[in-house]
Amino acid sequence: MYGYNGKVAQVDLTKRTVQEKPLTSEEARKFIGGSGLGAYYLARHFKEHSGDAAVDPFSPENPLIFTVGPYVDTPVPCSGRHAVTTLSPLTGIFAESDIGGSWGVAFKRAGYDGLIVTGRADSPVYILVAEGRVSIHDAAAYWGKDTFATYEELKGATGGEVTCIGPAGERLVRYASIMSDGRDARAAGRCGVGAVMGSKNLKAVVARGDKRTEIWDQSALAAGVKAMIPRIRQGNAGMTRYGTAGGVITHESYGNFPLQNWRLGRWPEGVEKISGQRIEQTILAGRYYCRGCVIGCGKKIRIKEGKYAGVEGAGPEYETLGCLGGMCLVDDLEAIAYANELCNRYGMDTITTGNAIAFAMEAFEKGLIGEGDTGGVKLTWGNAEAMVEMVRQIGERTGLGKLLGEGVKRAAEAIGGLAVEFAHHVKGLEFPAHDPRAFNGVALAYATSNRGACHLQAFTHPFERVVKMPEMGYEEPHDRLAVEGKGQFVAGLQNLMSMVDSLKICKFVFNGGVQVSHLTSWLNSITGWNISPREFLETGERLFTLKRMFNVRYCRISRKDDTLPPRPLTWKRRGEGVTVNLPPLGRMLSDYYECRGWDEIGIPTREVLERLDIADLF
Ligand code: SF4
Incomplete structure (x- = not known):
């Protein structure tokens, strides 16, 4: 085959x-x-x-x-x-x-x-x-x-x-x-x-192993790929130079970068100290690539002196800078780099780790936990040493780290009181570093992603700012604050990204103008199939719906779970340059279910399952 x-x-x-x-x-x-x-x-x-x-x-x-x-x-x-x-x-x-x-x-x-x-x-x-x-x-x-x-x-x-x-x-x-x-x-x-x-x-x-994958039409694939590689490189020049960290300053400027457990509006003086541009000026030591990559967003760093001397290897990514930095208001780049290395060594998600610590900082501020819980650590905003110590406690599962290692949802339930009000997760998965108030598509994508709050299962935010997808009807990026058509937009991108996550290709290729027809023709050249772009997207719909049905059938997921926590739905982010917006989730969700052919509580209908040929799995 x-x-x-x-x-x-x-x-x-x-x-x-x-x-x-x-x-x-x-x-x-x-x-x-x-x-x-x-x-x-x-x-x-x-x-x-x-x-x-x-x-x-x-x-x-x-x-x-x-x-x-x-x-x-x-x-x-x-x-x-x-x-x-x-x-x-x-x-x-x-x-x-x-x-x-x-x-x-x-x-x-x-x-x-x-x-x-x-x-x-x-x-x-x-x-x-x-x-x-x-x-x-x-x-x-x-x-x-x-x-x-x-x-x-x-x-x-x-x-x-x-x-x-x-x-x-x-x-x-x-x-x-x-x-x-x-x-x-x-x-x-x-x-x-x-x-x-x-x-x-x-x-x-x-x-x-050394068994090579057999390809149906090597020359057609080579020609198709060759034409796109320069465009992929060009569209990712910033990614190659700074890595994902290069987006920190821009995303903060309009209210997308996360700050103080999603409470603060702007922090320009802070992000300037932890940006990809600052990394380049200070601790950058090289670049690294995933296998077969033509972009190379991986950034190596080295800290030669000071308290964190000896840190060497992968530098903090945008998401890490957002969650261990902005969320905790920590502007000490070397402390974040060290905490990032600790997370990598322990093997812990930096997104959830940063969310858990920011959540604990707010609980500490509100008096719901105290120094008796933290082992004497003053868990205050901007306290870099406290942030690093919490990473260590989580990795070691000691002190407060035992509770924080359970994730924000469980930690909030255990602390009780008002803690659930500022626990930022969807279905138990903490927010990545993109504010759902900055993009209505991100809000809807977080609410409906099959794994909880996730910016990658739909990957809408680039397509709501700069990236175009004319083959799916988007000659221009979809207005990030639009409500009309957002359900269709998010569902379409979820179907596309379900294919991307199954073929296995990095989503940054879209910055170079890769379209559905490119992905389809590469797949046909590899496999000898003859599927159309339409069938390609229908297959993506099958995959997304399959995951949804798994959640419906075995985990009792429905509309009640397709929501966001209170703060991003009710608390306006403000500040110079920040677009003040509260995502109208209920309306977008109804449109979304309708265009997916699901019922009013978000359950895929039998007709949909049969059309997608997955009814026999449930
Ligand atoms: S494949 Fe993607 S994540 Fe990996 S180095 Fe290339 S651009 Fe970065």
Whole structure:
């Protein structure tokens, strides 16, 4: 089968067995790969094993699924990625996490399209996927080590690419990540996929192989890709120079960058000190790329002197600067860089970590927690040392970190009182660093994303400011404050991004003008299929709806859950240059359900499931 290896490995860690099963061409065409294929395997597993109710995400029955897609290990630019899919211990609903780096290509070259891990090993293990064979090995020597050491030692011992958890995953921090590439860190960061891995006593998955992906029409693919690469590079010149951190100053200027747990309007004097531009002037040491990338947004940093001397490797990204910096009003760049490195070493999502600390700072300010809870730490806004100490406590699961390691939703419920008023999450997943008041599309996307508050499942914000998608009817970016047509706009982009997350390609290619027809023709050249752009988007609709139905069926998700917390719905962000806006969520949501053909409480109808050919899964 062109574009695929045609097989998936199934590992039961309790029984220590390995089985192979075919990936059929029908399954590949319907569910593509990446998170689409992961969602299919997850839904099938639950249908076969769990009846009507979701299992405990930490139970051995919860599958942890690694998948690549047809673009991986081909000349398609920025396609060295893979997906991790499971039931989230943070949210209790569908979880997917996308990650770049080197592991995806190595895994595909090892001869598989996916790895489904169930069960729980009775002692720490790692899985080796090498040259068409899967085996389970003792990992006692690596347990307790951080992700940098684990990566270096296991890579040295096996010669393979390593994706692994750190101490946070072992300690079941509910937002533990799975990390690749050591100091050049790449993270499957969101939803706590690393904690599921830890619950299985699985320290790492190592991939090694040299089997190349067969391509149906190599020359057509090469020609199509070659034409777009200069445009992708040009459209991402700022990303290449500054990385995602380059957007901090701009996004703060109009009210998108998060400040003080989503309470403050402007902070220009603060962001100037933590921007990508400031990183370039001070601690930048180089650049790094995911496999097959032509952009290179990864920024290496090095701190040579001072309190944080010795920090070296991946620099803080935009989201990290937003959550550990702006959210906590910390303007000490080196402290943020150190906290970022700590998160990477422990293996923790920097977005949720920063949200949890900012939430705790507000609880401290309001007197809901005190120094008796923080171990004597004055958890005040802008206190860089306190922020770093909280990262350490969360990673170690000590002190207040025990509670904050449960995520903002659980922490607010435990603290009680008014804490739920300023706990910023959707369905249990904390906000990334984009203000839903700055973009009505982001508000609707957070409310309806299948994994909780997520800016990537719809990736609307670039298409509401600068990026055009004429092939979907958007000759200009969609007005970010428009209400009319926003439901259609968000649903369309969710369908498109569901394909992107399944083919496996970095979303930054859209900055270079990549359109649906490019993605479709590259897929056809790789696989020999002959699908139209319309079928391409319908397949994306199938994948998005499949994830929604999983949440409806097993997690009882409906309209009551498709909402935002009080502050961004009722508290206007103000300040010079900030567009004052409260997203009219109820109206947009009704339009959104209508254009998806779902009923009034957000349940996909039987007709929709049959049209998309997924009714048999539920
Ligand atoms: S642009 Fe950045 S995240 Fe995307 S593939 Fe390249 S290095 Fe990876």
